[in-house]
Amino acid sequence: MSARLCVCVCLCPFVFPAFDYGFLLRISEDARRVEALNEYLSSRSYLAGYGPSQADAEAFALLCGPPSERHVHALRWYKHIAALNHLGVSCFSAKGKRVQPPWSPPEGTDVSKLRLYNSLTRTKEVFVPQKGNRVLWYCCGPTVYDASHMGHARSYISFDILRRILKDYFKYDVFYFDLNVTSSFQIIKRARQNYLLEQYREKKPSPSQILQDVLTARTPFKAKLAETTDPDKKQMLERLDAAVEAALGPLQVAVQSNAAGDALQNQAQVLLEEAKDLLSDWLDSQFGSQVTENSIFSLLPKYWEGEYHKDMEALNVLPPDVLTRVSEYVPEIVAFVKRIVDNGYGYESNGSVYFDTAKFDSCPAHSYAKLVPEAVGDQKALQEGEGDLSISADRLNEKRSQNDFALWKASKPGEPSWDSPWGKGRPGWHIECSAMAGSILGESMDIHGGGFDLRFPHHDNELAQSEAYFENDYWVRYFLHTGHLTIAGCKMSKSLKNFITIKDALAKHTARQLRLAFLMHSWKDTLDYSNNTMESAIQYERFINEFFLNVKDVLRSPTDITGQFEKWEAEEIELNKSFYEKKTSVHEALCDNIDTRSALEEMRALVGQSNTYMAARRSAKLPPNRMLLQGIALYLTNMLKVTFGALEGAEPIGFPVGGSGQNADLENTVMPYLSVLSDFREDVRRIAREKKVTELLRLCDELRDDTLPELGVRLEDRDGLPTSVKLVDKETLLKEREEKKKVIAESIYMAMAKLAKMKVKPSEMFRSETDKYSIFDEMGFPTHDAEGKELSKGLTKKLRKLYEAQEKLYNEYLQSTQNGS
Numbered sequence: 160m161s162a163r164l165c166v167c168v169c170l171c172p173f174v175f176p177a178f179d180y181g182f183l184l185r186i187s188e189d190a191r192r193v194e195a196l197n198e199y200l201s202s203r204s205y206l207a208g209y210g211p212s213q214a215d216a217e218a219f220a221l222l223c224g225p226p227s228e229r230h231v232h233a234l235r236w237y238k239h240i241a242a243l244n245h246l247g248v249s250c251f252s253a254k255g256k257r258v259q260p261p262w263s264p265p266e267g268t269d270v271s272k273l274r275l276y277n278s279l280t281r282t283k284e285v286f287v288p289q290k291g292n293r294v295l296w297y298c299c300g301p302t303v304y305d306a307s308h309m310g311h312a313r314s315y316i317s318f319d320i321l322r323r324i325l326k327d328y329f330k331y332d333v334f335y336f337d338l339n340v341t342s343s344f345q346i347i348k349r350a351r352q353n354y355l356l357e358q359y360r361e362k363k364p365s366p367s368q369i370l371q372d373v374l375t376a377r378t379p380f381k382a383k384l385a386e387t388t389d390p391d392k393k394q395m396l397e398r399l400d401a402a403v404e405a406a407l408g409p410l411q412v413a414v415q416s417n418a419a420g421d422a423l424q425n426q427a428q429v430l431l432e433e434a435k436d437l438l439s440d441w442l443d444s445q446f447g448s449q450v451t452e453n454s455i456f457s458l459l460p461k462y463w464e465g466e467y468h469k470d471m472e473a474l475n476v477l478p479p480d481v482l483t484r485v486s487e488y489v490p491e492i493v494a495f496v497k498r499i500v501d502n503g504y505g506y507e508s509n510g511s512v513y514f515d516t517a518k519f520d521s522c523p524a525h526s527y528a529k530l531v532p533e534a535v536g537d538q539k540a541l542q543e544g545e546g547d548l549s550i551s552a553d554r555l556n557e558k559r560s561q562n563d564f565a566l567w568k569a570s571k572p573g574e575p576s577w578d579s580p581w582g583k584g585r586p587g588w589h590i591e592c593s594a595m596a597g598s599i600l601g602e603s604m605d606i607h608g609g610g611f612d613l614r615f616p617h618h619d620n621e622l623a624q625s626e627a628y629f630e631n632d633y634w635v636r637y638f639l640h641t642g643h644l645t646i647a648g649c650k651m652s653k654s655l656k657n658f659i660t661i662k663d664a665l666a667k668h669t670a671r672q673l674r675l676a677f678l679m680h681s682w683k684d685t686l687d688y689s690n691n692t693m694e695s696a697i698q699y700e701r702f703i704n705e706f707f708l709n710v711k712d713v714l715r716s717p718t719d720i721t722g723q724f725e726k727w728e729a730e731e732i733e734l735n736k737s738f739y740e741k742k743t744s745v746h747e748a749l750c751d752n753i754d755t756r757s758a759l760e761e762m763r764a765l766v767g768q769s770n771t772y773m774a775a776r777r778s779a780k781l782p783p784n785r786m787l788l789q790g791i792a793l794y795l796t797n798m799l800k801v802t803f804g805a806l807e808g809a810e811p812i813g814f815p816v817g818g819s820g821q822n823a824d825l826e827n828t829v830m831p832y833l834s835v836l837s838d839f840r841e842d843v844r845r846i847a848r849e850k851k852v853t854e855l856l857r858l859c860d861e862l863r864d865d866t867l868p869e870l871g872v873r874l875e876d877r878d879g880l881p882t883s884v885k886l887v888d889k890e891t892l893l894k895e896r897e898e899k900k901k902v903i904a905e906s907i908y909m910a911m912a913k914l915a916k917m918k919v920k921p922s923e924m925f926r927s928e929t930d931k932y933s934i935f936d937e938m939g940f941p942t943h944d945a946e947g948k949e950l951s952k953g954l955t956k957k958l959r960k961l962y963e964a965q966e967k968l969y970n971e972y973l974q975s976t977q978n979g980s
Contacts, residue, residue, distance in 0.1 A: 295603075307471075381400070
């Protein structure tokens, strides 16, 4: 106790006795009571170590309300006691000691959870990884037998966007695994046909031989065309036949007329090129069984895989963490098939192994066709899934049920083959994905991705065989399927030769514009690749880029360190409030099945509000708040670059300046020189206006409008403010210049047309229309039509309005000539 008293003495020179408010009871008037209380408290401490007593409570009850601000001591005491009473705290203790009041956490708000549209339930489900923050993700890769097209881009750009958002926005630890198919029936058939056609070319057949072979090949092709019922496929075959027909005629004429060698060879090569597809089919039917070397089947996918990776890099698609090829995993595939058989879900038949769908579906722990149960029994879909090499009558008869599918196929002549317990053969299509994904990811994965058209039979068969192997019912937790891609409203199909390659698309639009087009549509819905779609993406890009250029112009304005922090007025507070509201809206959109379309619209709205703020500040001749605009620009840049993958480069704000190979820090390097040039031009313009030297003003305009745009520099003259200097893509500036010239030309044309119309006297305006009118009054106003009939009252009234309008125009013209304008 003594030590405690010593400390108290050291801290406080006076130790006050307990407060005594008894004197207040003798004062009946409120104002005098408050005055006395304030004077009493002015010499006493009620905060330094003492808690309120019962006397405080009684004195508090005497007051009708809070004291006025001039009674500072009484008011402070009153607020303290009132706060403790409001918290419901018993703040009076027997010992009179002051205690710390309890603390209550804020109620907070509900936090949005990420929901993904899961094809396994056909609804949006809360995303919950199986193991903490780790996300195992497998995506079906391309069948690499030809150039990658925009249908591939639909899936791979979309999944790249989803992957980036999960990894960089939601901060999941994503392990992304991709597969390149290298033994599908498309690859086998295309590789074999390419080999046979190349062999045919190397033999250098004569023009007459080429003519004869094409005519021979056309016979089975014509039969195939006649049997085709699918309208899209039939239209494609008809286009091919028409092209061959057009090339046949000139060569037949040249052969019959014994044309010169060069002309004959040229015509033969044209026919060979147009007929290569039907000629390849014919050569394959004649000699395909003789192609047995496995290396022939590996050259084609190896080449196109390399082209695919180049396309993905050009599209700014992140490479997978792991990529597998079927040809490298045959032992694992054989072991996978064997275990399915051992588990009782597969059977051998004539050297092939099939999955027993009935046996699997009858097991209480399993269910076949989880994704599209209504498609079970769809023989057309099943046969398309098995491929042209697997639907011959003998192979269909090998299966216990038409719904069964191949796990391992006995190879026929002309197909690649590997050793297995069931003899020489090759993997089935579906088993490739299951075996490779299982070897890398194990018995279960969080996400499986693929195109919408792969749901059945491919993905349903993957699920069945994998769950048969692992004896579980959770091989995939979330199945994500990207929507179809159409071309100007038409179905896109490589087999129908109705497709646009990625290289062709990149020749017309940048990777950023393509990605923005994808971001502006839902990843799971159909996307129409058309001029309208791309124009919307281009307009969005321009809108955002212009904002970035304006913000960078603001940030380049000279200021010291302290000058960066300006006082916030109502406008800044309002914009900052909108900023946080838009960030919240973007987050909610991304939580809602990664709705990038809504997210981009919220970002567009934020830019629009920021532009309005900057315009208002410019109108008031006031600088905008640098730090606020910088924060908004940094946020938008990060969203476009890191979260969406729509920006490249190391610039902290905005789009990269300059093309590939140019200095990455181009803007910081050249901007000081451009600023000096701009300031010099400003001075020249000022002096030229003062001295009325129009030639100098013209040269300044020429520098702005003609010279600098060729260098990718835009100058924007602003009334009463310094000229804005912006680095912009050269092609964009040149296009802007042409559009500006077009607008000026149209304005001049409209002005000339108006002037020509103004010069026409009202009395003459109808006289030239003899095909309409025949009789006119003394003022030149028509009274009868071309047939001599008197004009109706309605028509006369209408013509009178036109006449009076022309009178007004003509009088304006006369007035202008009198004024010398």
